[in-house]
Amino acid sequence: MPIELSDRVQTVPPSGIRRFFEIAEERDDVISLGVGEPDFATPWAARDAAIASLEAGKTSYTANRGKRELREKISDYVADRFELGYDPAEEIITTAGASEAVDLAFRALVDPGDTVAIAQPSYISYEPGVIFAGGEVLSVPTREADEFKLTAEGLDVAGAADADLLVLCYPNNPTGAIMSEAELEPIAEFAREHDLTVLSDEIYAELTYDGEHTSIATLEGMRERTIVFNGFSKAHAMTGLRLGYALGPSAAINAMNKIHQYTMLSAPTTAQHAAIEALDSCANDVVEMVDQYDRRRQFVLSRFREIGLDVFEAEGAFYCFPEVPEGWTAEEFAEDVLREQGVAVVPGDVFGAGGEGHLRVSYATGLGDLRKALNRIEAFVDEHV
Ligand code: PMP
Structure with missing residues (x-):
């Protein structure tokens, strides 16, 4: 058979x-x-910290959400860089890459038959992630005429008003588009009006060339309906170390942690040591x-x-x-x-x-x-x- x-x-x-x-x-x-x-x-300082942690025999599991020291540093870092305020105890989880965080969010938030609107073109993992979680994908195309920025009109035309979740990724893979606060505001308004939970993949947040990154979670009324993803793969060139994180309201992060504690236990310990150093000294x-x-x-x-x-x-x-x-x-x-x-x-x-x-x-x-x-x-x- x-x-x-x-x-x-x-x-x-x-x-x-x-x-x-x-x-x-x-x-x-x-x-x-x-x-x-x-x-x-x-960066060498992060590699050295990883090596030192191995030499000291720090090779056990950590707390499910990651080392407290790392979550505190992430909390300080996102506050300092992106004006995001998250409590290290309840509102931050570290994961095996941002990829795991995205997957956890789909599994924690999507019920069979739920619709997940995805602003496209976008990173190739979102669609399969939604399907693996039993959800339905709604593609929301963006257009070159809009510099591949998502618009409220685009959301409306695609039928996203009836969706349950909205995934967006700015700075964007694959287009390189970014969105300013003024451009995000109508998207936030749409999400509030139609009661959408927003999954915002901000893994390229450090990589902007004209102006600073704005997180949609900083807009009015958005913190409570948004989960932000970020990680060390891109800005800190740590892809193979596998370390990412999610920020969000405690109910959602706790639900994600429930899945994470059974499936992953904790993000790679060596990578957590590297990441603490990366935030300490690699700016x-x-x-x-x-x-x-x-x-x-x-x-x-x-x-x-x-x-x-x-x-x-x-x-x-x-x-x-x-x-x-x-x-x-x-x-x-x-x-x-x-x-x-x-x-x-x-x-x-x-x-x-x-x-x-x-x-x-x-x-x-x-x-x-x-x-x-x-x-x-x-x-x-x-x-x-
Ligand atoms: N999100 C986006 C938009 C990406 O481009 C990538 C990597 N190509 C990831 C997430 C995955 O990152 P990680 O290595 O942290 O899992």
């Missing part, structure tokens, strides 16, 4: 980018602008990395414009989202530029509604490789367009 798989797991299609990895393996000179992770190593490292990303961003945007591909002014995260030339689908363009020129980018469709006809280009890669990759894309465009 073959093992019978659950309907839920079978409903979710395999990741749309797997095929590209197979093509990439056919060449040995591929430059990848496809990945969503920093090319920087974790300058973050500033330096952000400065490098900004230089790369300006270079990539100006090169795409020289090449003749339309690209809107991405202001956050480490992605830009150029349009493919007329006559191409994003998938065709991405596949051919990979086969012919050995440059890997991701077709925008993978990220859901609104991503069609675009490419996600990550600039979490050194300027030398970015230069080469853009030259190759230029050669490709010169030959075919």
Whole structure:
């Protein structure tokens, strides 16, 4: 008898980018602008703290929500950087990456048949997370004409007034869009009016290049209906250490902790030691990395414009989202530029509604490789367009 798989797991299609990895393996000179992770190593002070904790034998579980000292530092950090006020005892949980936090929120808040509106294009894990939790996905497309910012009109047209939850991610993966306080206000108003719980993925909050990040949870009446996700993967270049966190009202965080304590017990202990140090002493490292990303961003945007591909002014995260030339689908363009020129980018469709006809280009890669990759894309465009 073959093992019978659950309907839920079978409903979710395999990741749309797997095929590209197979093509990439056919060449040995591929430059990848496809990945969503920093090319920087974790700042040394954080690595040293992790090593010291191992040497001291600190390898046990921690409290389910994470070390108290870490939650206190997170509380201070988000207050200082983003004007968010959360109690370390009841309103903060640390997790194995922001990914676990997002998954816990879906499982803690979604009942079978509940509708979760997702502002798209967006990070690829939200949709499967909703389906695994038994919910229904409602895509809310954003448009290049709005610089991929979510609008109240877009929510209304998509039918989000009847949804139970709304997921948004600014600074955005894959577009690099950010939203200001003034632009978030109508979204907050919509959420209040239609009684939506908001899941706000703010993992790129440190990575903005013009102006500061605003959390929707700081807007009037939003703290009590919002869960904020953040973590150490992006700003502190700690992807492999697996440490994220969620902030929210105690009832929701306690419910998430209930699942976490049975499924994960606690976030990785070594990573928690690294994270305490990261918050203590690595603010300058973050500033330096952000400065490098900004230089790369300006270079990539100006090169795409020289090449003749339309690209809107991405202001956050480490992605830009150029349009493919007329006559191409994003998938065709991405596949051919990979086969012919050995440059890997991701077709925008993978990220859901609104991503069609675009490419996600990550600039979490050194300027030398970015230069080469853009030259190759230029050669490709010169030959075919
Ligand atoms: N949210 C977004 C928007 C992301 O881009 C990513 C990573 N690509 C994650 C969450 C997952 O982060 P983590 O490593 O903390 O699980």
